[in-house]
Amino acid sequence: MxxxxxxxxxxNDTKKxxxxxxxxxxxxxxxxxxxxxxxxxxxTSVAQANGGIENMINWEGKDQDTLALIKYIADExxxxxxxxxxxxxxxxxxxxxxxxxxxxxPEVWKGWS
Numbered sequence: 001m002x003x004x005x006x007x008x009x010x011x012n013d014t015k016k017x018x019x020x021x022x023x024x025x026x027x028x029x030x031x032x033x034x035x036x037x038x039x040x041x042x043x044t045s046v047a048q049a050n051g052g053i054e055n056m057i058n059w060e061g062k063d064q065d066t067l068a069l070i071k072y073i074a075d076e077x078x079x080x081x082x083x084x085x086x087x088x089x090x091x092x093x094x095x096x097x098x099x100x101x102x103x104x105x106p107e108v109w110k111g112w113s
Contacts, residue, residue, distance in 0.1 A: 001112060003028035006038060007092035013104040014092040020106050033086040038093075043083060046093055046100045053078055055102065058090045 003021055005028050007014025021028045031038075038046070047053045061067060066085045070078055082088060090102045096112045 001026060001096055004031060004095040005029070005092050006031045006033055006042075006089075006095070008033050008087075011091045016104050017092040017094055017109075020109060033089065033091060037083060037086040038089070040079065040083060042095075043079070043089075045098070046095065046102075049098065049100045050102050053082065056090060056093075057082065057088055061088050063087055 003026060005014065005017050005021070007017065007030070009032060018028070018030065043056070047056050050056065057067070057070065059067060063085065066081070066088055070081050070085075070088065073081060092104065094101045094105070094109065096109075099112060101108050
């Protein structure tokens with residue numbers, strides 16, 4: 001398994017995801033969304049695996065101004081705006097090769113081996 005966890009240090013679900021893999025002795029790479037973010041390719045592949053860009057966004061997030069903008073700008077501009085503002089992306093994003101999940105989903109991760 002090649003696990004990557006994209007999240008933030010303050011996100012409780014990200015901490016729970018890290019604990020899930022630690023407790024099982026599974027190595028993972030943590031990528032801090034505040035420091036590094038995701039590349040366009042990474043974001044696009046995760047979005048495809050999870051039903052599109054709309055599903056990647058935390059619509060209940062704190063930055064309602066940015067979320068409103070993302071909701072109403074042209075589709076071709078959405079990706080850039082989201083990548084510029086990684087705080088609007090649902091976390092944690094857990095990747096295992098081509099598979100990925102949004103949020104805390106231990107029942108899915110248990111099936112990965």
